[in-house]
Amino acid sequence: MGSLLSANTMACLCPFQxxxxxxxxxxxxxxxxxxxxxxxxxxxxxxxxxxxxxxRACLDQEGTLLILxxxxxxxxxxxxxxxIDRFLNLGSPLYYRSSQRMxxxxxxxxxxxxxxIPAHRGLPLSDFLYLCRKEP
Numbered sequence: 127m128g129s130l131l132s133a134n135t136m137a138c139l140c141p142f143q144x145x146x147x148x149x150x151x152x153x154x155x156x157x158x159x160x161x162x163x164x165x166x167x168x169x170x171x172x173x174x175x176x177x178x179x180x181x182r183a184c185l186d187q188e189g190t191l192l193i194l195x196x197x198x199x200x201x202x203x204x205x206x207x208x209x210i211d212r213f214l215n216l217g218s219p220l221y222y223r224s225s226q227r228m229x230x231x232x233x234x235x236x237x238x239x240x241x242x243i244p245a246h247r248g249l250p251l252s253d254f255l256y257l258c259r260k261e262p
Contacts, residue, residue, distance in 0.1 A: 152180045159190040164253075167196045167211070170221050171231070178235040182260060191237050191258040194245060197225045203252035210251075225254055236261040 145157075149165055150173075160181050166174055181191060196211075198204050204222070211220055223231070229239050241257040 149177055152177070152184065154180065154183055156186055157184050157189060158186050159192065160185060161192045161194075163194040165195065166193065166228070167220055167222055168215070168218070170219070174231060175235070178231070178237060182235050182237060185237075185260045187260065187262070189260045191232075191256075191260070193228075193232075193256040193258070194253055195228065195256070196222055197228075197244075197246075197252050197254040198222055199225070200246070200252060203246050203250055206250045207252045228254075228256060232256065232258055 149162060169177065185191065196204070196207050208220075208222075225242060229242065232239050237258040237260060239256040239258050241255075243255040243257070245253040245255045
């Protein structure tokens with residue numbers, strides 16, 4: 127039989143506040159960290175630039191940005207990812223970028239990736255994780 131945890135107990139176990147929402151409606155409030163998963167390949171460069179300006183403004187002085195998104199390598203895994211994306215997003219444009227291009231976009235907004243991790247190990251998808259820290 128399961129047990130219920132009180133709000134106070136949960137606060138002790140999970141000492142952070144989680145906010146979920148549409149990144150296009152990001153409110154200008156301060157965050158220690160922002161996490162985006164499989165978002166950026168649905169946005170063109172103009173919209174990504176607009177989003178990164180907002181994210182940078184929302185991050186605390188030493189805030190962290192974590193991005194999980196599609197890369198174009200390994201190529202066979204990219205083909206699997208592409209097929210899934212096409213099926214799930216019929217008629218919607220997709221904007222795939224290489225890891226180098228993604229890192230250049232992040233650096234442009236003083237959010238350089240201090241660690242880029244292939245997140246596709248053991249999976250048939252071509253995901254990479256970008257760990258970024260806001261620069262002054």
